[in-house]
Amino acid sequence: xxxxxxxxxxxxxxxxxxxxxxxxxxxxxxxxxxxxxxxxxxxxxxxxxxxxxxxxxxxxxxxxxxxxxxxxxxxxxxxxxxxxxxxxxxxxxxxxxxxxxxxxxxxxxxxxxxxxxxxxxxxxxxxxxxxxxxxxxxxxxxxxxxxxxxxxxxxxxxxxxxxxxxxxxxxxxxxxxxxxxxxxxxxxxxxxxxxxxxxxxxxxxxxxxxxxxxxxxxxxxxxxxxxxxxxxxxxxxxxxxxxxxxxxxxxxxxxxxxxxxxxxxxxxxxxxxxxxxxxxxxxxxxxxxxxxxxxxxxxxxxxxxxxxxxxxxxxxxxxxxxxxxxxxxxxxxxxxxxx
Ligand SMILES: NC(=O)c1ccc[n+]([C@@H]2O[C@H](COP(=O)([O-])OP(=O)(O)OC[C@H]3O[C@@H](n4cnc5c(N)ncnc54)[C@H](O)[C@@H]3O)[C@@H](O)[C@H]2O)c1
Ligand SMILES: [Zn+2]
Numbered sequence: 365x366x367x368x369x370x371x372x373x374x375x376x377x378x379x380x381x382x383x384x385x386x387x388x389x390x391x392x393x394x395x396x397x398x399x400x401x402x403x404x405x406x407x408x409x410x411x412x413x414x415x416x417x418x419x420x421x422x423x424x425x426x427x428x429x430x431x432x433x434x435x436x437x438x439x440x441x442x443x444x445x446x447x448x449x450x451x452x453x454x455x456x457x458x459x460x461x462x463x464x465x466x467x468x469x470x471x472x473x474x475x476x477x478x479x480x481x482x483x484x485x486x487x488x489x490x491x492x493x494x495x496x497x498x499x500x501x502x503x504x505x506x507x508x509x510x511x512x513x514x515x516x517x518x519x520x521x522x523x524x525x526x527x528x529x530x531x532x533x534x535x536x537x538x539x540x541x542x543x544x545x546x547x548x549x550x551x552x553x554x555x556x557x558x559x560x561x562x563x564x565x566x567x568x569x570x571x572x573x574x575x576x577x578x579x580x581x582x583x584x585x586x587x588x589x590x591x592x593x594x595x596x597x598x599x600x601x602x603x604x605x606x607x608x609x610x611x612x613x614x615x616x617x618x619x620x621x622x623x624x625x626x627x628x629x630x631x632x633x634x635x636x637x638x639x640x641x642x643x644x645x646x647x648x649x650x651x652x653x654x655x656x657x658x659x660x661x662x663x664x665x666x667x668x669x670x671x672x673x674x675x676x677x678x679x680x681x682x683x684x685x686x687x688x689x690x691x692x693x694x695x696x697x698x699x700x701x702x703x
Contacts, residue, residue, distance in 0.1 A: 365390060370579050372493065373586050378514040379579075381572045385412050385479060385518045392450045392477065392514075398443055400436065400463045401454040402427075405481050408524045417443055421459065428458045428498050430506070436466050450475040450513070456482035456529075457489030461507070464495030468510045477514040481521045483533025484614070487540070487574035490515055492582040492592075501607070509587065517575075519568045522561075530557060531648040532614030535598070537570070538643055539621060540577045543594045546684030548573060549643070557647050594686045597678040598624055601700075604663040605655060618649035627699050628679040631691070636683050652703070661697055 365387050368379045380387070399416045402423040406413060419439050421427055440449075451474060453463025460478045467476035480490040496507020522530075534557065541549035551570070560567050578595070585592040602620030605611060611619075622641055628634035641651045667675060674690040681687055 370583065372511045372583060375511045375513075377511050379575065380514065380516045381575070382568050383516050383518055385409075385516070385521065388452070388479065388516055391516065392452065396448055397450045397452055398440065398445055399452045399454050400459060400466070402456075402459055405455050405459075405521075409481075409521065419443075421462070423458070425458055425498070428462055430497060430499070432462060433466055433469075433497060436462070437470060440466075440470055445470065445474070447471050447474060450477060452477050452479065453490075454479040454481060456480070456485045460485055460490040461495055461504070462497060464493070464510065464512060465497055465507055468495055468508050473510070475513050477512050477516070479516045479518065479521075482525060482529055483522060483571070484529070484536055486517060486519075486522075486571050487533060488536040488578060491575055491578045493586070503603075515575075517568075517571065519564055519571060522567075527557075527648065528612060530561060532612050534647040535614030535617045535621075535644075535649055537574050538640075538647065538649075539595070539597050539617065540574050542621065542625075542640060542680055542683055543597050543678070543686030544577050544581070544684060545573070546682070549639075549683050552643055553639070553646070590688070593676060593688050594678055597621060597680075597686050600624075600667055600675065600677055601660070601664060603667065604660045605653075607663050608660055609655065615650050618644045618651060619653045619655075622651040623700065623703065624677065624679060626703060627677065627691075627696070628681070630699055631689065632679055632681055632687070634680050634682065636680075639683065640680075657701060661700065664696075665693060 365380055365383050369376050394416055399418040401418060402421045404423045406420045419436055421432060451463055451467040453460040464476055467474050478490040480486040493509045493511040495510060496504045499505040541552055581592055581595060598617040598621030601623050602617040605619055606613060606616040625637040625640045629637050644651050674692050677689055677691045678686055679689050
């Protein structure tokens with residue numbers, strides 16, 4: 365099993381790309397580990413969990429809350445987890461966020477690793493050390509930054525992933541291409557959702573490439589002072605939409621990226637909006653959508669990236685080159701109203 369180690373400011377993480385779930389026991393001992401997963405994954409991949417101590421959570425974002433953390437901690441005590449125990453989050457971003465958080469606070473911190481099982485977790489959520497939970501309507505309001513010791517990638521886990529979750533993950537893949545990797549954007553244009561689902565030979569290296577884009581951005585700016593903000597491309601408007609409408613995260617971000625491309629056209633003479641839109645559609649994502657602009661703008665104004673009168677917006681100079689720009693709120697409102 366090939367291991368690639370990446371260094372972050374206070375620790376390092378071993379990445380096992382193109383591995384198999386079976387090999388988990390070569391990384392950690394079954395005896396000193398506890399897996400945390402959700403009910404869907406546990407049922408769909410039951411055989412894999414044989415012989416592993418496992419805590420099974422209810423599936424869904426609504427369970428990424430303190431009550432679940434409390435329940436996990438009680439089970440850890442029951443299972444006699446101690447400082448030598450490693451917690452392993454096997455799941456999508458909900459499971460990995462919560463596992464990383466519990467591992468950071470249980471006995472003032474124990475080791476943890478992840479086996480991401482959604483495309484979104486493989487390319488985004490499980491990387492970068494942001495762990496946390498939601499509080500009421502406030503997403504990721506409580507948490508910390510602490511890196512996992514390892515990540516094991518088994519692409520075959522995606523065989524059971526529903527189509528909507530694939531699209532969700534591709535929103536972040538397209539985001540990475542837009543801000544950092546023009547060649548990957550071309551590759552995405554040449555494929556479709558269906559062709560990539562069928563071809564492990566293309567998919568596995570594509571996932572690794574995306575993971576490495578995120579790893580590099582995080583290495584350069586672990587605590588989000590600058591470059592890491594680029595990962596918010598499509599997310600400023602996306603979060604505001606997600607807050608107001610029942611949308612998947614990936615759908616909201618896709619609409620956000622469409623508008624961000626349009627704003628880039630106005631402010632930076634970005635010329636490739638149509639290519640962005642077409643690629644999003646190719647991967648089953650929405651683009652231009654009508655929404656209650658004044659209402660969404662109210663939420664957008666409260667965004668964390670706001671600074672006094674302007675808001676830090678991620679725009680594109682060209683595909684493959686994202687930039688951070690402070691836009692006065694009134695100007696932003698005018699531009700969005702023109703769509
Ligand atoms: N920490 C970060 O940097 C970061 C970044 C992006 C997103 N996130 C978080 O990630 C979460 C979203 O992640 P997600 O989309 O993976 O959500 P998720 O964990 O809720 O998974 C989506 C659904 O897919 C199911 N599932 C997972 N793996 C499966 C498989 N292999 N086969 C069949 N079904 C499977 C899950 O049970 C769930 O119903 C959000 O809470 C978000 O805040 C965190
Ligand atoms: Zn996202």
